[in-house]
Amino acid sequence: MIELRQVTFWYHGQPEPVLSDVNLSIGEGELVLVAGRTGAGKSTLLGTVNGLVPHFTGGHLDGAVAVAGVLTRSRPPREFAHLVGVVGQDPLAGFVTDTVEEELAYGMEQLGLPPQVMRRRVEETLDLLGIADLRRRALRGLSGGQQQRVAIGSVLTTHPRVLVLDEPTSALDPTAAEDVLATLARLVQDLGTTVLMAEHRMERVVPFADRVVYVAGGGRVVDGSPSAMLRDMPVAPPIVELGRLAGWEPLPLSVRDARRLAAGLRADLGAPPPRPVPTGETLLTSSDVVVRYGATVAVRGVDLDLHAGTVLALMGRNGSGKSSLLWALQGSGPRQGGTVRVGGVDPGQRSSAQARTLVGLVPQTASDLLYLETVADECAAADAESGAATGTCRTLLDRLAPGIDPARHPRDLSEGQRLALVLAVQLAAAPRVVLLDEPTRGLDYTAKHALAGMIRTLTGEGRAVVVATHDVEFVAAVADRVVVMAEGEVVSDGPTAEVLGGSPAFAPQVAKVLGADWLTVEDVRTALAEVAR
Amino acid sequence: MRATYFLPRDLHPAAWWLWALGLAVAASRTTNPWLLLTIIAVAGYVVAARRGAAPWALAFRMYLYLAGCIVCLRVFFRLVFGGAEGTTILLRLPEIPLPAWAAGIRLFGAVSAESLLGGLYDGLRLAAVVVCLGAANALANPKRLLKAMPPALYEMGTAVVVALSVFPQLAESVLRVRRARKLRGGANHRRLRALHAIVIPVLEDALDRSLRLAASMDSRGYGRAALVRPRQRVATGVLMVLGLIGVCVGGYATLDGSTPRLLAGPVLVLGVVVGLLGFHLAGRRVQRTRYRPDRWRPPEVVVVLSGVGVAVTLFATSTVDPTNLNPSLLTLSWPALSWPPLVGVLLGVLPAWLSPPPAPPHAGAGHDAEEVSA
Numbered sequence: 067m068i069e070l071r072q073v074t075f076w077y078h079g080q081p082e083p084v085l086s087d088v089n090l091s092i093g094e095g096e097l098v099l100v101a102g103r104t105g106a107g108k109s110t111l112l113g114t115v116n117g118l119v120p121h122f123t124g125g126h127l128d129g130a131v132a133v134a135g136v137l138t139r140s141r142p143p144r145e146f147a148h149l150v151g152v153v154g155q156d157p158l159a160g161f162v163t164d165t166v167e168e169e170l171a172y173g174m175e176q177l178g179l180p181p182q183v184m185r186r187r188v189e190e191t192l193d194l195l196g197i198a199d200l201r202r203r204a205l206r207g208l209s210g211g212q213q214q215r216v217a218i219g220s221v222l223t224t225h226p227r228v229l230v231l232d233e234p235t236s237a238l239d240p241t242a243a244e245d246v247l248a249t250l251a252r253l254v255q256d257l258g259t260t261v262l263m264a265e266h267r268m269e270r271v272v273p274f275a276d277r278v279v280y281v282a283g284g285g286r287v288v289d290g291s292p293s294a295m296l297r298d299m300p301v302a303p304p305i306v307e308l309g310r311l312a313g314w315e316p317l318p319l320s321v322r323d324a325r326r327l328a329a330g331l332r333a334d335l336g337a338p339p340p341r342p343v344p345t346g347e348t349l350l351t352s353s354d355v356v357v358r359y360g361a362t363v364a365v366r367g368v369d370l371d372l373h374a375g376t377v378l379a380l381m382g383r384n385g386s387g388k389s390s391l392l393w394a395l396q397g398s399g400p401r402q403g404g405t406v407r408v409g410g411v412d413p414g415q416r417s418s419a420q421a422r423t424l425v426g427l428v429p430q431t432a433s434d435l436l437y438l439e440t441v442a443d444e445c446a447a448a449d450a451e452s453g454a455a456t457g458t459c460r461t462l463l464d465r466l467a468p469g470i471d472p473a474r475h476p477r478d479l480s481e482g483q484r485l486a487l488v489l490a491v492q493l494a495a496a497p498r499v500v501l502l503d504e505p506t507r508g509l510d511y512t513a514k515h516a517l518a519g520m521i522r523t524l525t526g527e528g529r530a531v532v533v534a535t536h537d538v539e540f541v542a543a544v545a546d547r548v549v550v551m552a553e554g555e556v557v558s559d560g561p562t563a564e565v566l567g568g569s570p571a572f573a574p575q576v577a578k579v580l581g582a583d584w585l586t587v588e589d590v591r592t593a594l595a596e597v598a599r
Numbered sequence: 600m601r602a603t604y605f606l607p608r609d610l611h612p613a614a615w616w617l618w619a620l621g622l623a624v625a626a627s628r629t630t631n632p633w634l635l636l637t638i639i640a641v642a643g644y645v646v647a648a649r650r651g652a653a654p655w656a657l658a659f660r661m662y663l664y665l666a667g668c669i670v671c672l673r674v675f676f677r678l679v680f681g682g683a684e685g686t687t688i689l690l691r692l693p694e695i696p697l698p699a700w701a702a703g704i705r706l707f708g709a710v711s712a713e714s715l716l717g718g719l720y721d722g723l724r725l726a727a728v729v730v731c732l733g734a735a736n737a738l739a740n741p742k743r744l745l746k747a748m749p750p751a752l753y754e755m756g757t758a759v760v761v762a763l764s765v766f767p768q769l770a771e772s773v774l775r776v777r778r779a780r781k782l783r784g785g786a787n788h789r790r791l792r793a794l795h796a797i798v799i800p801v802l803e804d805a806l807d808r809s810l811r812l813a814a815s816m817d818s819r820g821y822g823r824a825a826l827v828r829p830r831q832r833v834a835t836g837v838l839m840v841l842g843l844i845g846v847c848v849g850g851y852a853t854l855d856g857s858t859p860r861l862l863a864g865p866v867l868v869l870g871v872v873v874g875l876l877g878f879h880l881a882g883r884r885v886q887r888t889r890y891r892p893d894r895w896r897p898p899e900v901v902v903v904l905s906g907v908g909v910a911v912t913l914f915a916t917s918t919v920d921p922t923n924l925n926p927s928l929l930t931l932s933w934p935a936l937s938w939p940p941l942v943g944v945l946l947g948v949l950p951a952w953l954s955p956p957p958a959p960p961h962a963g964a965g966h967d968a969e970e971v972s973a
Contacts, residue, residue, distance in 0.1 A: 116818050147820030159808050160815030162761065164742070171890030176820035178886045185891070206767075221819065398781040419784030427782050434779035436798040451784055477803070491783065 067228060067260045068092040068115060073129035074285070075110060075119060084110045086285030088129075092262065092277075094227075097254050099271050099292070100264040101301055102281030104510040105480060108264045111281055112230050114148035117143045130282065148177055150228045151221025155236050157213040158206070166208075166216050167192075167201045173224040186531065191219045194256075195249055210384055211242025215249060222253070229253075231263040236508060239383045239536045240571065243267060266510065269303035269575065272296070274321045293317050300324060304539055305575045306570060307587045308456040311594070324579045331580070335593050338583030343561055344546060346374030349408065349530045350395065350425070350499050355574050356403035356556075357390040363389035366554040367404065372499055372530040377521055377546035379562070380534040388534040389430065392501045395532075397421040408499060423452070426497035430504045432488040433476070441479070441487060442472035447495075452495035463490035466520045474486075482513035499530045506537045518544045542566055542574040542585040604898060607956045609651070612739030613747060614899035619735030622947050625913040630720040630925050633936045634944055635727045638909075639666070641947040642727075642734040643832025648951040650737045650956070662733025666726035673722030677714050680705060687712040720926070747893060750882035754822070761812065765805070772804045773797065823886065831880065838877030846869020898954045905949040913942025919973035 071091040076083040083460060084107040089101045113119035117138035122129045131138045133149050151173075154160050163169045170191055174184045192198040196216045205213065205507055214234055221229065231250070235243035247270045254261055254274065265271050272278070278295040280288045288295070293316055294424055296306045305324050309317045312331045318324035350372040357365040365387045372378060380388050393399025397413030398421065406412055413421040429435070438444045445459035452458075464469060467486035470479065485505055492500070502521075506514055514537070521544050524531050535541060541548060541562065548565040550558045550572070558565050566572045567582025576584050584590055619642070626638050643663075650656040678692075696710035742763075745756040775798050809927075849867025852858040916939045926934035 076657065118814055118818055120813050122817055143817045144820045144823050147818065147823065150818070152815070152818045156811065156813065159811040162757070162812070162816055162821075163818070168890065173819045175887050175890055176823055178823075178888050180891075181888060181890065182725070224820070270845065396782070398778060417784070418781040420780060422784045429779050429782065431775065431779075433803075434776045434800050435783055437796045448783070495784070542816075 067094045067096075067134060068262070069130070069132040071130045071132075072112065073114060073127065073131060075114065075125055075127045077123075077125040079492060083285045084125075085287065087358065088285075088287045090279065090289060091285065092260060094260055094335045095254075095258040096276045097261045097271075097274060097527050098279055098289075099268065099275040099279045100262060100279045100281065101268060101299060102264075103283060103301060103512060104508065106281045106283040107285065108281050109232055111279075112152075112232050112262060112264060115136065115228065115230050116146040116152055118152070144176075147226075148224055149171060149226055150230060151224065151226035153214075153221055153229070153234050155233045157210075157217035160217060161205050161213075161220075163199075164205055166203055166205060167195065169205060169220045170223050171218055173220060177224055187223045187225075187378060191223050192356050194222070194253070195219045209242065211245050213367060214238060214242070214246050216285055218246070218249065218253075221242050225484075226259070228260045228262065231261070231265070233264050233266060235265065241540065244270070247271065267303075267331065269305055269320070272303070278298075292319055303575065304587050305579065308576055308579065308590060311587060311591060321575060321578045324513035324575075328579050331590075334597060335580070335584070335590065336597050339589050339593060341561060341563055344373070344376050346376060346528065346530070348372070349374050350406070350455045352404065352406040354396060355391065355401060355406065357387070357394050357400055358402050359400075363554055365394060368551075368554075368556055370549065370556075371531065372394070374498070374528045374530055375525045376546045377525055377531045377533065379541040379548045380532055380551065381536070381541065381548060382551035382557075386551045388551055389503055390554075391551070392427060392503050392532065392534060395499075396427040396501060398427070411589075419451070422492065422495045422497060424497055425499045425501060426492035427501045428485070428488050428492055428503060428505060430507070431507075432485055435488050435491060436476040436484070439475060440473050441470055441476060444476060444487060444491060447471070448491040448494040454494050454496070459490050459494040462493045463487060465523060466490055467516065480513070481508045482516055482566045484526075485509075485517065489520065493524075498528070500524055500590070501532045501534075504536075505533060507533050508538050514540055538566065538572055538574050539586070541572075542577075543588070556594075605955050607958050609740060609743070609893070609958050610738075610902060610954060611747070611893040611895055611899045612741075612744040614895075614902045615739040616735045616744070617903045618947070618950060619731045619738075620908030621903075621908070621910040622734070623728045623731035624910040625944065625947075626724060626731060628910075628913045628917055629940070630724050631934050631936065631940075632720060632723055632926075633934060634940055635723045636718075637941065638727045638947070639730050639943045641944060642730050644948055645951045646734045646737050649954060649957060651740075653740065655741060659733050659737040662730055662736070666729045667732075668727045669774045670719065670722035673718045673725070674715060677708065677718035680709055684711060684714045684717070743893060746889065749878065750887070751878050753887065757821070759887045765809075768808065769801065769805060776800045776804075785941075818819070835968060836875050838873055838880065842870050842872075842874025842877055846872055854877040901953045902950045905946050905953075908946040909944055912946065913940055916940045916943065 068090070070088050072439040073085055073088040074083050075085040076189075084136050088111070100108050100111060110119055110123075113123065114127065114131045115133060115138075117131070119125065121138075122144050127139075133146060136146070138146070138148070161169055162172050167188060170188045171184050174187065177228050179187075191491060192201055195218065197212065197215055197219065200208065200212060200216070205216065208216065214237075218234070234250075235246050238246065247265075247267070249262070250263070251274055253259060263271065272292050275292050277289055278292045278299075280295055282288060295321070296317055297310070302310075305321060306317060306319070309324060309327075311325075314324070314327045318327055348371050350370075352371070353369045354367045355365055356363070356367055368387075368391055370391075380391070382388055390399060394414075395408070397416065399451060401414055408424040411422045411424060416424070431584070436444055438447060438585055441458075441463075445463065446456070448454075448459040449456050460472070463486060466489060470483055470487070476484060479487065489500075489502075505517060509517060518540070521531055521533070533541070533545065545562045548558075548560065548562050549556055550565060563585060564581060566574060566585060567577045572583070574585050575587055576590065580590070622638055622642055626635060629635065646659050649657065689712050690708050690710040692710065692756040695706040697704060697706060742760060745759055748756045780793070780796055781801075845866055847870075848862060849864070849870050852860075852862035853864065853867060916937075926932075
């Protein structure tokens with residue numbers, strides 16, 4: 067169905083090719099998972115399938131890519147619309163019309179299908195994806211998971227033979243992501259469409275993937291069966307890492323498989339690791355915080371205390387009030403009721419320059435804070451803004467992410483490096499409370515590891531850190547305390563092991579296999595080392 | 600037949616526009632305040648009876664405010680820039696002498712009832728036209744109007760739709776970035792620098808988004824064209840250019856009385872016909888279909904006829920009795936009102952009963968609010 071023969075691709079002026087000499091042949095009805103680190107070339111590989119690379123992106127492509135026998139070299143991407151459906155990371159950015167029904171019909175209108183066929187397919191697709199009750203809704207008013215399902219539906223209506231999905235769940239909360247992935251699994255079973263998908267929640271896709279393609283970076287691409295590939299891929303879900311650690315054979319790909327193999331390991335492990343709850347001095351107290359936008363209430367009377375040297379994870383589905391709470395605590399966002407005190411002062415009453423010396427916030431789109439041409443300029447501006455000594459910001463940056471070239475443009479940095487830069491800019495004002503809103507978005511396993519290191523550095527200096535995130539595994543690795551919000555209220559609050567381990571929705575994979583006391587592969591590794599000694 | 604006629608649905612947007620234009624043309628024919636107020640009332644009543652719950656439908660109020668402002672301004676200007684035509688002086692304001700180069704303009708001075716009344720009638724006429732356009736805007740979905748464009752203009756229509764959706768997004772990013780600026784304590788900067796700090800991230804965001812939208816549209820088949828033979832392409836071009844020349848020459852000749860009459864009407868008509876032919880050929884190149892297009896059915900015809908009826912009656916009655924349509928300002932008196940034009944204007948209210956009600960707001964209307972708060 068898809069043939070790549072000796073494909074080499076590079077952007078003009080870049081010394082290294084993004085893809086070099088890639089050979090790949092994907093048969094009809096296969097589901098192929100594309101894995102690799104951020105920036106390794108996954109999106110480029112996916113883009114070659116319908117010719118967006120290089121017709122749209124520019125650059126130079128050698129070799130041949132063919133879909134159903136048609137070479138992408140010979141035609142522009144729009145002539146592949148009936149063969150290949152493409153779904154991106156951010157569904158809202160790809161919508162052309164503004165209601166669900168029209169969006170589903172858009173692709174068919176372009177292909178010039180007869181009106182009766184369009185009518186029938188729209189109805190079928192609405193049912194297939196379970197979105198029939200949304201048909202007249204405005205696209206902007208839908209939740210993220212609903213939007214992504216509409217985006218998938220809008221390419222399915224043209225009955226493409228290949229579906230290409232580039233990290234379709236990266237912007238979704240865990241439940242919405244499950245929804246989308248479950249829908250996709252069903253489509254593969256029912257329609258027999260060939261699917262090529264990049265996805266960082268690999269564990270959800272691996273059980274029904276026929277093949278894994280690993281983009282290794284430096285242009286190399288390796289492919290093979292999932293169990294063979296996962297044995298030594300550097301990016302792997304925790305369950306596979308646990309399997310490698312325990313030496314399980316064959317390597318388990320799902321929680322179910324792993325649990326069957328885990329009896330021996332459970333017996334080997336001694337007592338669960340002790341989890342001391344650090345209790346530093348209270349840096350921030352808040353009570354009865356209320357945030358509302360017109361008639362909608364975002365935060366309904368939340369009480370929260372933050373202690374020095376601890377990491378608090380704030381969880382909950384999209385729209386549960388996490389961001390509104392963080393902005394209200396920082397003082398820049400609206401707050402209609404309640405009190406916030408940082409060292410006896412309400413940051414909401416202070417000027418924004420003073421508020422940031424009390425509480426630092428890194429917003430969801432961190433790059434909103436950056437506007438200058440080089441890293442050095444940003445650092446200098448940050449020092450000036452916070453009245454810190456020259457070089458403060460740069461020193462902080464070097465501690466968080468060493469070795470960033472000061473002459474580089476902030477936009478050219480990797481996601482992780484950019485996050486470090488924004489964090490350094492905010493820390494230049496020396497706040498003792500640091501709030502991070504969805505910092506793990508778009509980060510791969512390695513970058514998350516680096517972020518966890520940064521957060522540990524901050525708590526080591528006696529700061530209080532709050533991380534709002536959907537990433538259960540990340541929370542299991544860094545947080546001391548977890549607060550779960552729903553509909554603007556706190557629904558659970560307690561030590562990480564208690565909150566995560568006991569909940570079926572939030573339990574990390576290791577806990578699902580070994581029980582609520584074990585949260586991360588790291589826990590297991592230390593425990594095994596103890597036992598060996 | 601009767602059952603399907605009144606099934607709730609959105610009428611073809613062009614029908615509402617033609618109806619409203621009919622009313623607007625009628626309004627521009629008269630300065631009789633009774634007739635103008637009737638026209639405004641008719642437009643308002645139909646809007647109240649047949650508009651949906653969409654945001655553009657709720658904007659009708661804005662047009663009413665605008666109309667009110669227009670009337671007030673017109674009267675106010677008569678007060679300021681002299682209104683001494685006529686004999687009934689109501690008010691004597693001190694006149695401000697102006698230098699010689701401003702001869703012909705008077706500031707303040709005597710104000711007569713006649714000139715105030717003239718301002719009022721004039722303002723009312725403009726206000727009625729504005730209200731009619733507002734009614735069209737409230738009743739017809741602007742996006743569906745764009746979709747109903749001829750195929751040759753399809754690409755332009757899509758561009759306009761996309762451009763319209765950019766504005767709310769831009770406003771959103773500006774708000775987001777301004778909020779983010781506060782986090783850097785950036786409120787106390789020089790103006791230019793603060794502007795820089797907002798414009799750069801917003802533009803980056805907008806460019807990023809438009810690139811992703813373009814990629815998505817391209818991969819979904821936007822701009823797929825049927826194969827056009829070179830000869831056909833040349834024929835289309837020649838027809839369009841010839842048509843355009845014909846329209847220009849004909850238009851010029853029609854307006855300029857000294858050119859031969861042969862160049863006026865016939866050339867204009869010929870130009871339009873040739874141009875439309877080229878337009879049609881160009882449209883054949885676009886090979887796309889429409890999902891659930893708006894159909895032209897009996898209710899649309901009724902709505903258009905009622906609007907056209909209003910305009911026609913006012914044209915017909917003005918030739919009979921112009922004094923009723925444009926009340927005299929020389930002798931102050933209550934403007935008279937005769938039956939024929941009044942009945943004509945009242946024709947315009949028929950769509951309030953003779954058109955199907957708008958489709959009810961979607962079943963999930965309550966959901967939206969829930970979704971936001973959730």
